[in-house]
Amino acid sequence: MKKYLLDLRVKSVEQIHQRYVLIKLTDDKPLPEMLPGQFVEIRVDGSPNTFLRRPISINFVDIEANELWLLVAAVGEGTKKLALLKPGDMLNCLLPLGNGFTMPQSSEERILLVGGGVGVAPLLYMGAQMAKMGCIPTFLLGARTAKDLLMLDIFKSYGRVCVTTEDGSEGEKGFVTNHSLLQNERFDRIATCGPTPMMKAVARYSRKAQTECEASLENLMACGLGACLCCVEKTTEGNLCVCKDGPVFNIRKLLWQD
């Protein structure tokens, strides 16, 4: 897919949680085509400490409104700066990068999208694109407490939503892999994004249930283009670049032993 370097205009920045903002970007020209699971490398100017670009998943693309949405967790200097953006600010974006999730081949496919924390971000666009083809996704979303569940209403508008919280304040209590859904139903494919321990647990479940599973990795990146070889993950095919060969990998390729 052709890559672009664009100065996108901030349309809105919404504080949807103490630590998370939803940034909507737009451009005068139509935004390029982007696939669910792909990401953007963002330039955060103004400090020697935010020297490299920051990789952020494509959370949603609203074609009618010509908007690109980013869900950002303010964890360090760069992402905290992003959280302070104001409407009208410009953001230099390199996009779309990476491969993206495998899309269903038919509307009959039963697909489960498992996300935790800010890892839910790419699953919204994935689910929305699936719903567009008439394939209704099941989302399984995990968080620490009810108030840490992000964008629930929007997820609900595209599919069935199951929830776990660690304190039981919403949905079932525990981690995503404890949810009864996984005992009671079978899926043709699982896609997951979130903290590595969560994705590894989902991968273990998938192997046992003999369900195809793809995980989206978040290795540290410099170029985002497959040029520097900094972001590599060890796989059955040797070291692969998460930025170019991923970020989405079939778990069979990953050397996740446990």
Added chain:
Amino acid sequence: MARLDVKIKDLELKNPVMTASGTFGYGLEFADLMPLDGIGGIIVKGTTLKPREGNDYPRMAETASGMLNCVGLQNKGVDYFCEHIYPQIKDINTNMIVNVSGSSPEDYAECAARIDALENIPAIELNISCPNVKDGGMAFGVTCAGASSVVKAVRERYHKTLIVKLSPNVTDISEIARAVEAEGADSVSLINTLMGMAIDIERRKTLLSINTGGLSGPAVKPVALRMVWQVAKAVKIPVVGLGGICNSKDAIEFLMAGATAIEIGTANFLDPAVSIKVRDGINEWLDSHGCKSVHEIIGVID
């Protein structure tokens, strides 16, 4: 429009701007984002005789105005390069230069000889300065004897333009430059990365898998510039300058310090089209200062 063309022995560059090895892949990764044929040359990823997996992850740490890397020369080997990559890059209309590394003088020479046979590769850059591999790399680049032994072995089997890339991790870089000049190097390029380190104080661990890595980016520019100036005065062969160049002002500083051409590395990660902007910026500066050719500013600093 000032004249921008420069020559390094038989290597003719349409302008003095090249991209640095390990930061620009094989060029193809950037093809959507800038016209590859707009710059003077592209120095592709470090290539070795045998395939190398490189070091473990994490291989990168961001530091103030720079980054550390310990990629460790991951590449699929020279035969894979000749068979699979060369056909994809040979028609790019600029100088495609291969960065060659090895673990013994014989390794280097054999790798160079195989690349000598490729018609559309007009030059190699010999990397005797990689700080991230145990065997070879910088081990050769830090002593005059080591550097000479590699250049001597390669010179016997490589007949096109031979650029030797020097390590800044030495006491006197001019000495090494003179040693490789004496063995028949056509040019020297400098600097490779500076050995560095970073620590995660919460986890009490280093941020890189092999503890140390090479520092690059604007943080190293003043050091690189000083070394280019020293080496340019010490040798007669053309010098290629690099280290932290981010814009045309930086590039002009290197040219004034004595570099005949420059390379852009880490800055490609910040702006994939930066090399074209540097070319245009040099041209504009020359025009606005009444210079007819880039040669009017090369080495003006005594």
